[in-house]
Amino acid sequence: MSLLSRKLATSLFVLGAIASFAGISPMSLVAADAAAEVGEEFAAGVAFAQQRTVKIYGGGIGRTPGYASGIIVSSEGEIVTASGALLAADSLRVTLPNGQTFPAQVLRRSLPLQLVMLKIDASTPEYFDLKAASTIETGDWVLAVSNAFKVAEGAEPLSVNIGVLSLRTKLTARRGYVDFPYEDEVFLIDAITSNPGAAGGAVVDVEGKVVGMIGKVIESKNTGTRLNYAVPADLIAAFASGQETSPAADPAPSSNEKGELGIRLFALGGRKGPAYVDRVLPGSPAAEAGVKVDDLVVAINGDVVRDSSDFQKLISGIAAGSEVTIDVKRRNELLQLRVTAAPMR
Known part of the structure; x- marks a missing residue:
């Protein structure tokens, strides 16, 4: 055809x-x-992808949904998904295609690709072999399988979008233009995938061979438009095997000198009070990264911040020169900021 x-x-x-x-x-x-x-024509590919794509549930905040999708990448319960605040929840869990639900833990992250590796204590014999990725070409059909809009909660089938692969290109999503940075290649696809819950879903060819994974929603702050794209399977394979390195995947500090971010929290409420930003020191790393007064810090390097005590504990071990990922809630927005700690003054 x-x-x-x-x-x-x-x-x-x-x-x-x-x-x-x-x-x-x-x-x-x-x-x-x-x-x-x-x-x-598409039935076989859809069925194959449905058995290897999962639903992920965590904590929602503001307009950010507490659900997403993920792809199974090994027989030992390893799952790759897109980075998001819901992954910082204590109740993070994964629902398999058969409806079974398991607690999940974060193994490692990639800041450039905005990927996260999860692990559940379960056997997953049906998984995507990232080494046998599709040899799809521009103009070929693709299928995007995900839990967009939370269409499934248990064993129900996931949503499927049919589209066409447009091209593979370099993407540099800079802070200030979008809500988070992305620094690598992507597949642009002619299918509407930038929807709540779709991030982490599988993108496959008509045979079900993996093409890539639906990425975290990228929305331009200038135009309000969203990008429909997939993280290519070869980049996911490198991350899953530990070959791809990033500040998040390899958090070894660059020095033994204690680092300073330049964030001061509200004193009201004591150590158990919410981690609201009271002051951002002028010229500090936090100021340069875009942290603002009244931001609520909800996670640091993926670890949830429940109160001021958690915040102080997590920043106490940061060394000068280390890059730190901070998730903040600003009104109804959830932003991810990257801050490089400066030496203590």
Whole structure:
């Protein structure tokens, strides 16, 4: 089936669905034929991906949902997903395709790729072999399988979007333009995947071979537009095997000198009070990174900050020159900031 005929079949399927909903009959026979043809072609890939994609539940904050998706990458309960504040929750859990739910822990992170490796105490014989990734080319069909909008809670099937691979390109998502940094290559895909809960979902070809993983939502602060993209499977494979290194994956301090971020919290409430920012020292690393007064610190390097005591404990071991990832809640936004600690004055 040619690419043109595939696109035509998909268009007829969509138009037929609209006509059927509206009670229009002339297209129904054509749409039914197109739908059958499209369904047969994608059925195997969808079924394969459904058995290897999981639902992840944690803690929501503000407008940030407390749910996401993930892909199983080994038979030993290892799962890769996109970075997010929900992963800092004490009740982080993963629901497998069969509906079983297990507590999960964070093993390691990649700041440049915004990836996180999770581990559950369960056997997962059905997984994506990242070394046998798809050899897909520009213009080929892709399937995006995820728990977008929390369509599934247990053993229900996940949402599936059909699209086309546009291109592979270098992406540098800079702070100030988007809510978090991304520094590597991505697959741009012609499918709407930038939805709540979709991050961490599988992107596969028509046979079910993994193409990549739906990335964390990237939204331009200037235009409000979102990017539909996938982290390529070869980059995920390097991260999963420990070959990809980043400040988050390798947090070894660059010196023995104690570091300073330049953040001062509200004294009201004592050590058990919320970790609200009272002052940001002028010219400090926190000021340069964009931390603002009244921000609520919710996580440091992925570790949840429940109160001021947690904040002080987590920053006490930071060495000068170390890069620290700070998640803050600002009104209804959740922002991730990267701060390089300066030597204590």
